[in-house]
Amino acid sequence: MGDGGGTSSRGVVGRTFLSAREWYARELASRRRQSGLTLVELAKLCLYEQSYLHRLERGQRLGTVEAAAALDRVYGTGDLLVRLWHLARRETKDRLLPGIEPLEREAVSIQEYAVAAVPDLLQTRAYAREQLQTAHVGEERLAAEVSGRIDRQERLTGRDPLHYRALIDEAVLRRGARDPKTWAGQLEHLVEAAQRPGVCVQVVPFGSGPHPIRACLELVYFRDAPTVAYTQGSWSGHLTEDPEEVEPLRLAYDVLRDTALTPAESLAFLRALREEQAAPGPSQGPES
Missing domain, CATH: 3.30.870 (Endonuclease; Chain A)
Structure with a gap:
């Protein structure tokens, strides 16, 4: 029986849910690619360490809401990243x-x-x-x-x-x-x-x-x-x-x-x- 083209939970063939933290990390990486910035350039603009930003994009760290706000300012995304950060924090707070x-x-x-x-x-x-x-x-x-x-x-x-x-x-x-x-x-x-x-x-x-x-x-x-x-x-x-x-x-x-x-x-x-x-x-x- 096919999946009907819909989104399903992990374990169903061909489809997985992304966690809010994964969405946040992917959005960070995507926004940087669209901006054409390197990690070194981004670090200078938002005043965070390059290795720290790399961990955020890889989903290895959630980071702080202040970092999300700084990245919002660099990318001109309003409060998008801050809102994603809060979703990710709420999801993982009691994990x-x-x-x-x-x-x-x-x-x-x-x-x-x-x-x-x-x-x-x-x-x-x-x-x-x-x-x-x-x-x-x-x-x-x-x-x-x-x-x-x-x-x-x-x-x-x-x-x-x-x-x-x-x-x-x-x-x-x-x-x-x-x-x-x-x-x-x-x-x-x-x-x-x-x-x-x-x-x-x-x-x-x-x-x-x-x-x-x-x-x-x-x-x-x-x-x-x-x-x-x-x-x-x-x-x-x-x-x-x-x-x-x-x-x-x-x-x-x-x-x-x-x-x-x-x-x-x-x-x-x-x-x-x-x-x-x-x-x-x-x-x-x-x-x-």
Whole structure:
């Protein structure tokens, strides 16, 4: 049976729906082609980085409404691009994403708050395996996910390492791991990582009191693009690059950082935990 020449949803032969974000990206690329401008020329006219504009046209970033308005002015399109931007934002605002790995590869700096487990970028292979086993996946998938998590840590030690700050809630360090050897190895790794250039580890002690960040948070900074925020719960994550959403999270992170132990105090805390873990008998960790 034919499709009758109409538009249909994805999966019907020959036809697909474009998302609002895809329409926005295509419109940006089309308007630039019609104008005859190169990306370099466009960047000079609208005062945005060439690489940033390229990502907008590829649909890799939604960008800001200010960027859409600037492009409207360059192309003389009234408020067309701004209206398309709002449609795309409304469509994707609550979209759940599986992870933030692609953005980590482009980042120059990451600030993270870990409330449930040691941050992915600081996990040992054994600890990562124990954490991922809680999802009850098959052995083949488990091995692949563990390897993928460890591979992401190349961003901390590779040729162009990013600057990384991790705020780790004391609850994570009190919880530890099921296997004492796994936890001993993880503590040793945290002590080592906290002394690397470009890596800052701070403990958020119980005594710091309540704060507004209720989930794991990652703030990802780029050289030529706006900051994005990624919040993650038990089963899903949410990514936003809307400044109205990112800025309150960034400010909340700064406030939380100010209540955390200093890097030197945090290193001493981790070393004390490591020593108590190695001592015979039950361990409750150092007093905070």
